[in-house]
Amino acid sequence: MYRILFWCLVVTLVCTSVGCKNSSSKDKLIPIEDFFVKPEKTNFKISPDGKKIAYLGLEDHCRNIFVLDLVDESRSKQLTYQSDMNVQYFFWVSDSMLVYSNAHSPMDSLRIFSISVSTEKSIALLPTQSTRLRWLSPQISYGNYLLASLNSRDSTVFDLYKIYLDGAKPELVTKNPGNILHWIASPDGKVRLATTSDSVQESILYRASEAEAFKQVAITDYQTLIRPLGYVKNSLTNIYALSNDNRDKLALVEYNTTEGKEERVVYSHDKVDINPSGYSPYLQKLVYSQYIVNNKELHFFDADLAHKFQRLSAQFEKQTLDILDTDTSLNHWIVKVSTDVDAGSIYYYDAETNHITLLSDLNPKLKSMALQPKEPITFQARDGLTLQGYLTYPLGGKRNGLPVVALVHDGPNRRESMDFDAEAQFLANRGYLVFQLNYRGSSGYGKQFWAAGFKEWGGKIQSDIIDGVTWLIHQGIVDKNRVGIMGAGFGGYSALHAATYNSSFYKCAISMSGYTNLFTYFKEIPPYQQPYVRLFHNIIGDPVREADMFKAISPVFHADKVGIPVLFVQGGRDRFSSLTDANQFVQKVKNNNTPIRYIYREDEGRRFRSEENMITYYQEVEDFLAKYLK
């Protein structure tokens, strides 16, 4: 009798242990470092003839250019050999020549080179100098020169230069009268179009030839954007542009630059802005348009291409495809394929043969892991505005009474979408529901939505986040006693704002380089950038005339009100917060006997870059949430 019981017990034990093993392999905690892997190969760019792909790879701990020969694989090679400098960027200027820039550090002097793929000969296009250079878009060569603007004459204004590919002295084309922000090159290598901005007003300037002076053809206010994409084929007057002039969402239009007039709407979407991509400067043709409702979606203007794309996407069912680069024939593509649970991979696609080649996995370590899908939600804020957000449910499949982390995006002039988000995956893997919200002021939903966030940094934007979480609480998804808030930059500010003013709603707050003091934030906009200063007067407010409002919504003034535990992370090189403010804030909270964990890394900026610091940060996040939100 007892023997039977004993065996029953043994069998049960074995079953449970096997069961545990099964579930643990499914719900496995993924090490922090696996989430935040930096891809080794980046910046894949295909040559205009579609025969080579260049990319940045790591060699000797530095980013160097590598070239992949698609025709003869044996001719693939490493192009640059640098062991103390990183290649910052590069682009193809012809089928056999690249232009690149390298630097020791982000604030390093300017160094621009051209390099021939076959001879590997590198020519300095400019003498090394501490000026800044902006390439004109599109980045293509016009015979033997490129167009760029340089601020070598006056650090605040960018003059138009021809940069010769043979290393000859750059030639000044047009002096900036002072207010021109962007120059737009015509297909013939001349510049007939420029935009100016004093940020409250933007205007479009046109000239028929380079000998003439610019004349203003259109003025828009600061909320309105007309963004040139490229010239209409065989025209020197009409351009394709993204415009929200006289409409709420950015639409793709054909625009007459001589008269400053919109000719026709090429493509628009009724919910979201159109993204600035899909124009091919080689063909002077609009190939497709891209927009994001939840995922990136493409609309093709070319039936043949649309067909090719269909054929490709059939191979990646239910995954998001993004065309990163094409050659001039539009037959050779570099495509990124990703989902919300997959960081994605870069493929080379040969549309002629319908052949796909894997170039690189963006995060190979997470490939085999079970990650949590994102789910879009829509709800209404207290004033009736419809807001969109995303939920990433935690590991384990539970769908009610969950602890939530409101992960607030930076910006506010940015948006969340359904794409892969390592931070959200990390939090979900650790057992928290991740709530990401496109609060008012986020970009992509049209100018009205964007402008709704003006002067609401400490107001309605914050209440949107609360409304979102409240909605989740009412749905029964979230446990109202376990609400945390976390973010970097503006998200960090939101966390600090929450800790300071809504201690009863949130349980804990994590701020990565959050703004403690909006006066300091405002200071970062240099006074000589008058355009931006005025724009920010509109977006945040005027620190002199509206000092009371600034004071009221700057956490450092009210640090004594902080009533919940705070994880406060600050990089020493973050220009939007000063160390003095941060120290004061932390000290005040400490004096109040509120637990605050202060992590300061002198060499880091707004977001931690060094892997070691980043891992430390997320480890702290994990411990902090485990302590205060579990």
Added chain:
Amino acid sequence: MAYNQLKYRKNFGLLIAFVILVTVLFVLAMLFARRVIYNFVETEFNNRKVEVFDQSVQSFNEFFNEKIPEISYYQGFLDSVKAAEFVNDVIRKNAFVEKALFYDIEVTNADSIESGIRYNHLLIYPKRVVDFHLDRENRLVAERKLRSEGKEYDEDFNSMMLKFIAFLDRVNDSTTLSDNDIYRVFYTLNAGKVSYMNIPRVSDLLVYKNMMHSSEAPVVTYEHDLFMFSVNPQKIQIKNIAPNLYERIEVLPIVSGSVSDQRNYWETQLSMPGALSDYKLQYSSSEGFIYKEINRRFFPVSVGISIIYIILILIAYLIYRNAIINSKLFRLQYDFINNLTHEFKTPVSVIKIAGNNIQSAENLSQMEQQMYGKILDQEADKLNSLMNKLLSFAQIENKSIKPNKEEVDVMEFCEPIFDAIKLKYPDMHFTYHVDVQNNMVVDTTLLGSVFQNLIDNAYKYSEVNKRFLHVDVQQNKKNFIVKFTDRGIGINKKEFNSIFKKFYRVKNQFNQQGSIGLGLAFCKEIIDFMGGEIKVDSVQNEGTTFTLLLPLGPKKNKE
């Protein structure tokens, strides 16, 4: 045999030495305790000044460490209206801030002609100087100061800016603002003045430096705020948290010496921090004040010591009393032996004489033979009864015998005794009255001897012509009450308690011999032994009443 050696030895010298020692210790302890407390108070007087100091300058420290850095939060964006709000808050909360000067500073590389500090291309000048203070009606007054108004505004400004520019010169890409830099550059502490300029971000400093050295930098203007607070240390509110130690605490100029050289004042001082440094806190207390404090603290200690002292003295007294009682007891026992010897001696000597007489007589007549026989018989009886008495007393006292209890009718018990009394003392006027319903349960022999004893006493201690005795036997609900009332010499009230003690004898002429001081003690032992009680009541020269309370027995059978 030396008489002395037989005496009980009472060594009072030892006791006196003990008392003296304890008293000396008591005095020493008191003196020492007072000394310790004096030193303690003295130390405290010197030490607690720090606490008073901390409490008093706390508001200044809060102002200095918390309120002033707040200026930096505004990052130079303060204008004179906002500055007025800020100053209003500061000046009303902190009485010691008398005046605040607000310099709205511009840092520019423009070629303006404003007077200020110019270093290479960098010009720093106060765009506006506003003086804030409270007027008599406690309103905040803002007065704009013009450039022409005296050098005093410039001086502070210039010295501060020179420091700032010197610092700018040292700034480079890798500069981080250490606390030390911040304190040295952005604060200036002079006597009575705290100046503070908002701390710019390091990137701003780099911009300034660039503006300073490069002529090509775009013309820009940055704003800064500089505040200069005039501080009056004498308006600092002193928080005397030890009012029993410090009679007076004042803020005095640091140079002011001791006002009086009188020795009867205790004084100590602490210099004030930072901007208040030309003043000090002066603490003083009169000696009388301090002594009051010392005494206040000394009181509980002295009470404690006194209690210990009193306990020790009490112990000494108890030892003394014990010695006295023992000595009395010793004397009583000594007397007892004396009496007993005497008591035994008489019959023994009579027997000896009778024996001698018989021996020496050549022949004894019938009469003589009978007489001697009778004498010998009587004296032997006497000795026997004496010894019985001693023996039974000892037995009863040691509880080595058991009462032989039996139920008897009270009358039956009393009558033989009373009849015998009448025969024994025919010259005594004896009456009795018995009124009981119950029988008694007693050891008749023992109770008989109690009766005998009390009757004998009544006879013995009465004048010849006053020999009366009345015995009254009654009962109440609980007890029999037996009263022996005589008209004898009576007993002094003081001796009521003593007469029942062993070997105690009342000293009077009736008591010269034949008593060993055991009779009443014996009676009491027996009555106690039987669960009863014996009491005495007497008036001297008028008579004595002994009352016996005895437990009731069962009801008499009424036939």
